[in-house]
Amino acid sequence: MPAYLCDGSGVVLACNAKAARLWGDALRVGGSDHALWTAAGASPHAAQASDAADDIDIVLEAAAGERLRASLSVSAVMGGELPSGVLLKCFQLARASDDAEDLFENGAVGLRLVAADGTILRANRTELDLLGYRRDEYVGHKLGEFDADGDRLARLLEQVRAGESVDRYPARLVGADGRVRHVQISSSGRFADGQFVHSRCFTVDVSGQEQLSRTIRKREQFSGQVLQALPVAVYTTDAAGRLTFFNEAAIDLAGRRPSLGENWAASWKLSGLDGTPLPRERYPMAIALREARPVHGEMVVAERPDGSRLTLATYPTPLFDDDGSLSGGVNMLLDVTGQKEAEQALQGRNARLEQRVSERIRVAETTSMNLHRSERNFALLVGSVIDYAIYMLDPQGVITNWNAGAERIKGYTAEDVIGTHFSRFYTPEDCARGMPAAALETARREGRYNAEGWRVRKDGSRFWANVVVDPIHDGGRLIGFAKITRDVTERMQAETALVESEYLARGVIDTALDGFAQLDEGGLIVRWNPRAESLFGWQREQAIGQPLSALVVAEPDRQRFEDSLRSPSARGASGAAVRPIEMVSRDGRRIPVEISVSSLSLHQGYRTNIFIRDLSEKVLIEAQLRQAQKMEAVGQLTGGLAHDFNNLLQGIIGSLDLIQLRVDAGRTSEVTRFVDGALNSANRAAAMTHRLLAFSRRQPLDPRPVQANPLMLSMADLLQRTLGEQVSLEFDLAPDLWPALCDPNQLESAVLNLSINARDAMPEGGRLIIRSRNVTADDVKTRQWHEVNSDRYICIEVVDTGIGMSPEVIDRAFEPFFTTKAVGQGTGLGLSMVYGFARQSNGYCDIRSMPGQGSTVVLYLPYHLDETGRETLPPTRLAPAAPGQGEIVLVVEDEEVVRHVVVEVLHQLGYMVLEAADGEAGLAALRSCEDVHLLISDIGLPGMNGRALADASRALRPDLKVLLMTGYASDASASEGFAAGMELITKPFTVEALATRLRRMLGDARAGDLS
Secondary structure (H helix, E strand, C coil), X not given: CCEEEXXXXXXXXXXXXXXXXXXXXXXXXXXXXXXXXXXXXXCHHHCCCCCCEEEEEEEEECCCCCEEEEEEEEEEECCXXXXXXXXXXXXXXXXXXXXXXXXXXXXXXXXXXXXXXXXXXXXXXXXXXXXXXXXXXXXCCEHHHHECCCCHHHHHHHHHHCCCXXXXXXXXXXXXXXXXXXXXXXXXXXXXXXXXXXXXXXXXXXXXXXXHHHHHHHHHHHHHHHHHCCCCEEEEEECCCEEXXXXXXXXXHHCCXXXXXXXXXXXXXXXXXXXXXXXXXXXXXXXXXXXXXXXXXXXXXXXXXXXXXXXXXXXXXXXXXXXXXXXXXXXXXXXXXXXXXXXXXXXXXXCCCCCCHHHHHHHHHHHHHHXXXXXXXXXXXXXXXXXXXXXXXXXXXXXXXXXHHXXXXXXXXXXXXXXXXXXXXXXXXXXXXXXXXXXXXXXXXXXXXXXEEEXXXXXXXXXXXXXXXXXXXXXXXXXXXXXXXXXXXXXXXXXXXXXXXXXXXXXXXXXCCCEEEEECCCCEEEEECHXXXXXXXXXXXHHCCCEHHHHHECHHHHHHHHHHHHCHHHHHCCCCEEEEEEEECCCCCEEEEEEEEEEEECCCCEEEEEEEEECHHHHHHHHHHHXXXXXXXXXXXXXXXXXXXXXXXXXXXXXXXXXXXHHHXXXXXXXXXXXXXXXXXXXXXXXXXXXXXXXXCCCCCXXXXXXXXXXXXXXXXXXXXXXXXXXXXXXXXXXXXXXXXXXXXXXXXXXXXXXXXXXXXXXXXXXXXXXXXXXXXXXXXXXXXXXXXXXXXXXXXXXXXXXXXXXXXXXXXXXXXXXXXXXXXXXXXXHHHHHHHHHHCCCEEEEEECCCCCEEEEEEEEXXXXXXXXXXXXXXXXXXXXXXXXXXXXXXXXXXXXXXXXXXXXXXXXXXXXXXXXXXXXXXXXXXXXXXXXEEEECCCCCCCHHHHHHHHHHHCCCCEXXXXXXXXXXXXXXXXXXXXXXXXXXXXXXXXXXXXXXXXXXXXXXXXXX
């Protein structure tokens, strides 16, 4: 009967000889069967793996061009070595009945017809020969008489009667000689008019295959016990590199469990020892398969799915079939990182079988060949292991085999040791203690013996060995031991060195001048050195196990500190990240520190190392240096300021003298002009005093939005006086300059210091040019500075035409105390303070100069969105504010002239005034009068100062308004801590300024003229 196998889409997998003769070249393995025949009804080409159909009328085109009618039967072939989804299609040609009879009687497999009640109706010669019965001993008998399992065949008949088609149904039949045959039965029913007629059963003898399978399983069990004792990762692939086997040690090494059929390379990424990623075609296993040669000892670095890295020695070996064709490969992987010992290894196996249904007899031959290949692969695997001594012992400890690794490690050849006792490898002292016998007894009793110790080579030298002994059983009987030995001398020496290194590192950390804390993955302290104890006041026992952030990090910096510890960049960084932060000691003292954070990767997780440096002394010294630099600049200004103040005083005194003369002469019509002149000179003197005080006071940076152009233009007179007559001052300012974010006082100080340095670089005179412009981050990055953290900056350039600087001087120009000036002419702090101001403002400072060609100092300051800090216009004489409404104001001032002036002004403004010369008298006046609306007090009072008076007064009268007066810039900075209802006015002030402030504080918004 013509028949072929195909998959669900009609692709032909195999055919018998009759089918090949029927269709000729039209029938090809791998081709489609769609053109071979045409169905009279619905097409069965799309039948699925679970479908079955009988007696489908078709028309087929034979090779000779003849169109023949036939009957098609389709059944699914499932299980065994065949792929899933395979269909068997058989064609019954419409010919004479003798052909059908011949096909039935002389078929290659057993065939019988069984009635609904289980009676055997017919059986062919193959069926009778299989069981050894004569026809009359078999036909006409009940099927159950031959069922070795009682009712198994009856259950099969019930399935067929229900309309099912059953394929390869396992059963056991009793033969005429009483022996049981293992068979597989494929059966379907024949129906007429919906009634069951009989079942058709095809019987295949698989007794030989069953016997071979038992033999394979027994040998694989024996081999598996041996390989399970091998603590090395092993896997096998087919010729295309797809996984066919892997052991548990390979899973542990890869960090994941792959799937059979996937490419082993998907388990990790490989790179060379220098860190260069390897393409997959350069993986050692890929080379071994492509070039059909072993690649032994190739060293690679493997990255596992969890990100950890292992250094591996690989030993891929290609495997070949008996005909010499490449069948796959076996690879052994050795972990040489020292972090984890390789575990058990198994042989490569599980080759794919492809079998034709029509050639079932060849299953036994294929299985036998696979068994031979499995044994040969095992021999290749054990032979390729050179880093492990692998050998077998009989139950008494006598060596029965010996591999190449054992010869390399111990120095003995197989001829030297086979037949001798394994105790020859032990030291004399271990033999005297009975350790060889104890090792075998432990393995026999507990199922494994694992130990490390000294062993002796053939030449008498000793090595430190890791030894594993596993018992091997066959059917519960001990038949010997598998012994694996590995030379781990280098690892033992490395561990000893590691312990010594740990001891030395602990000594260094414990004597360090900086505090040290080591954190686990949860941020909890696991190490705490003595310096950390003295710095923060927490003893080691108290700190261990505590979160560092909650223990010592100040609240404002805590979240930023914790975020930095959790960031991947901090964990993966090989270097240390340094950042300033504020911490708190056990007694609440705030400590400015600089922390250096680095990450230490471990086999499981990581540790974070934090060195903590106390910056308290450094901050104090920097503040002192900044003040010293300011005072140096003040000294530079002294001469010019004295000249300016004399001019201003001359204007004030001269104007007042003229006023006095005109009043005495009764000529008051021109007095206003002289009053304006005196006020103008006084205002200029006040502005100069404020600038000098702001420049020289001690204070931290107070960054705020600043308009740099107006600020620098307001310094023009001051700068010109400082530069002298031989140096011309020029401004080249961008009209659209962005606002900057910095401390305006420090910016004034920086410009003044740069101008003084430029003046000193032009002893014969020259030009000083101050420029400003807008720049982007890309413009800044082209210079030496790469830590840009803003997208826009303003650029201020101070350019001189002086003597210039050499490259050596430029390299050291920003160092504190470095100067090229003569002794006594400079401290070397100017440029270092300008650089420090720029960096603290998140900006940068750079120098461009060449000898003889002048110098340009460039200051970059970050852009700020808010446009504040506009130029303050010079005060003009405004109309007097509206008079008061008789409110009572208490004035406390120790300077009598100043107090009388303020009192007189208040009277002129319409207020009632009480006055006192000190804080105690002012507090007494406040107690004696309950209707005081406003307290005006100088801050610098003798005894109780003005701030203390204000606090005591508001304690008595919480709703009392307070206006404090001061002539000191340091007092002005204290106004940031004022409560609501308290304000500050800086001396000297005008009547208009005082009236405006009083009107705002007392709520009088009326306008009018001062009479």
